[in-house]
């Protein structure tokens with residue numbers, strides 16, 4: 001029997017649950033402006049809200065057409081098992097992403113994951129086009145559509161043990177409020193450079209193995 005406290009596990013989506021960034025994938029398939037605004041985002045010239053809203057002005061595809069295209073994107077191995085293990089252990093797994101909730105839910109449903117909280121940007125498909133809402137925006141960090149640090153801090157302040165799973169730049173700031181980080185790619189380098197307690201993973205089976213070991217943090 002384990003008496004370890006329950007954890008809140010905040011998990012990034014793009015580059016973490018799927019190797020492919022879903023918005024970038026859709027832009028590549030459907031946006032007549034291509035990756036112009038994504039490149040500006042990468043260079044730090046614009047924020048996520050501007051990137052999404054501007055690029056979608058160059059898209060003329062239905063929800064169904066975009067979902068059909070998303071069927072070619074694969075999830076990182078082990079995500080469904082990781083979700084089940086979190087439930088069995090009484091840990092709350094929440095997806096926290098600067099992408100679009102609609103596309104994320106479409107993708108994870110394929111792994112049988114439907115009953116999960118997703119904190120991401122919202123798209124509405126309307127007769128006159130697309131409309132967006134950014135319910136997790138925080139003006140202290142205007143480049144981010146979803147301010148992951150505020151979310152992580154909220155759980156931390158509520159007394160939860162906060163684990164973060166991620167891969168890149170959108171996860172850097174939230175490490176400040178995390179007790180432990182599962183990291184790969186740029187986030188792994190960031191954790192190493194800043195002495196942040198972390199474990200390197202490639203897929204969710206690596207994380208499952210780590211969590212099974214009783215003496216790990």
Ligand SMILES: [Mg+2]
Nearest residue numbers: 012014015168
């Ligand atoms: Mg990512």
